[in-house]
Amino acid sequence: MTEIRGLEEWMTTLAEQELPTLNAVVREICELSENEKCRAEDLTKIILRDADLTSKVLKIxxxxxxxxxxxxxxTVSRAIVHLGFDNLRNITLATTLIENFLKGKPKTLLIQSLARSFHAAVQAKAMVPFLDxxxxxxxxxxxLLRNISELALISTGRKVVENFIEARDQDPQAEHSLALEYLGVDTSLLSRHLIKDWTLGDLLSEACENHVHSSAAARAVNLGNQISTYIQRGMKSQEMQKICQQTANLCKISLDDAKKQILMMADEASVIAKIYGVEVLISSLPDPALIEQKEESAVKPDYLFQQQLNQIxxxxxxxxxxxxxxxxxxAALHEGSGISRVAILVVDHKSKMLxxxxxxxxxxxxWRQRIKINLEQLHKGELLHEFLRTQQPLWYQPSSVQKDIGALQMMGATGAIFLAPLLLNKRLMALAYADAETGVLSARQFEEFQLIANQLNLMMRFSASS
Known part of the structure; x- marks a missing residue:
């Protein structure tokens, strides 16, 4: 296989290869986002042409x-009314782009690059409400498309690309010099040419230019990209401290609020990946529990749970x-109430799965990637079966009464467990789960767990009535 070097050779190689990024839906939606006169009907037509895409959009x-x-x-038209044009356009583009790249058996490097792009998009979108x-x-x-040249390069399967990315990941700040060494072309320059050739939009072009006087939207794009690049180093790292301050300045919020937003969106990326049906990305998305590295305060206020309840x-x-x-x-249950692990499990009534x-x-x-519980396979007497039969808050204490926890063994808990139903019109829609891993839980924690479950029940009831 001959060595490829320089802009022209890489552009020729990418043009000769049928890349997933050239998918018609991706191109059309990018053009749609640039057209101020586009209508909801235009997006509806794009979606309805593909039965699988239509089904996925309605499921989401x-x-x-x-x-x-x-x-x-x-209907898709109803989905646009409910979600909003921008939301549904983003969903359509993201699911199409990611699924096209993931066809077949993608390499770990491609999954990692897609996860980084997806995480960057979620972080950048969180800044939108603060922008003018x-x-x-x-x-x-x-x-999402900020690193389109990297995705395109990986899709060529060239070993030199893998070598470049591995070296770049060790030292992201040296990306320019490493790209010239391995590829003979700066990746930013390659991105700009691909964006122009594939008509992917003016904002993306501006973000790749990365000028000092870029628009607020372009700065949000680049900040999202930087967060997804450096967040694995931890929130206390020098790079993330700088990025948090830049996010605070752009959004005109406090540094503490900027850190909270970044951590919340790091988890949100995994939630959305699950909803979009691309769970394969989750293992490459950041784990907030590992990156946060909280500074332990000398004394934790005894009213922390009340503070967080007030935030809710x-x-x-x-x-x-x-x-x-x-x-x-x-977060209120984990931090304020001191419960080790907490989760919400949604009931899929069609597939009978949790x-x-x-x-x-x-x-x-x-857990989002690995745990699925088949409700039809539960057996009489096991903990989850009994809970679903009564649909009442439950506190399991193995030290008092040993019971068969059955399917809940997947969660890996050997200590106390809390369960509470989330209901809408007496129909179980989800359940709240909490455990102490190997330890015990207190009566106060059970009351606070039920309080939060009741809050979520009220929220669902209010959403339904409005």
Whole structure:
């Protein structure tokens, strides 16, 4: 295999290869996002041309993440009304792009690169509400495609590309010099040419230029990209401290709020990957429990749970979405109540499966990818079967009464377990789970666990009524 070096040779190689990025849907949606006159009907036509894409879009639109009221959405036009044009456009592009790259048996390097791009898009989108000016609705797409040259290069299967990326990951700040050494061309220059050839949008072009006086939207794209590059080094790393401050400055929020937002979106990326049906990315997405490295305060206030409960109420009054309130709720139980591990498992009534959706605590990050519980395979007498029969809050203490925990063995707990139902019109939609890993849980923790479950029940009821 001949060595490829320089811009022209790489552009020729990429042009001769049928790359997933050239998929018609991806190209059309990028053009759609640049066209100020585009209508919802244009997006509907693109989606309806592909039966599999239509099915996936409707499934995502009906997920609890985007549809906490569980009002049935059966048409793409209704999905656009419910989710909003920008949201559905982003969903369509992300699922199409990722699925096309993942066809066959993708290499670990490609999965890692896709996960990084996906995480960057989620981080950048979180900054959008704080931005002024036009094109801010295009931030998610631009961040998702920010490293399009890397994805395209990996798809060639060239060993020199793998060598370059491995070297770059060891020293991201030396990317320019390493690209010239291994590839004979700067990856930013290659990206700009691909963006122009594939008409992927002006905002993406601006972000790749990375000028000092870039627009707020372009800065959000690049900050999302930097977060996804450096977050694995931990929030205390020099790089992340700088990025957190830049995020705070761009969003005009406190440094502490910027750190909280980044950590919340790191977990949100795994939640959305699960909803989009690309669980294969989760193992390469950041684990908040590992990257946070919290500074232990000398004395933890005894009213921490109340503080966090107050944050939940403020979020509800501000009209924040269900995913954010759910994440705040789990954080309150983990941090404020001191419960080791907490999760929300959503009931898929069609497939009769329990799907892990939201998690917090050490070792829970990969639950979304690894744990699925078949409700039809539960046997009489096991803990989960008894809970589903009564649908009442449950506190299992193995030190008092030994029971068969059955399917819940997947969670790996040998200590106390809490369960509580999340109901809508008396129908079980999800359940809250908590455990002490190998230890015990207290009566106070059980009351606080039930309080949070009741809050989520009220939230679902309110969403349904409104």
């Amino acid at each position: 639109a009906n997920s609890v993440h985007y549809n906490p009221s569980f009002a049935s959405i059966k 000016g036009d094109k801010k609705e295009q931030v998610f797409i631009a961040a 109420h403020k979020a509800m009054l501000a009209g924040d979405d269900f995913p954010k309130i759910t994440q705040l709720s789990l 799907d892990v959706r939201y998690v917090v605590g050490k070792g829970t990050h990969l």
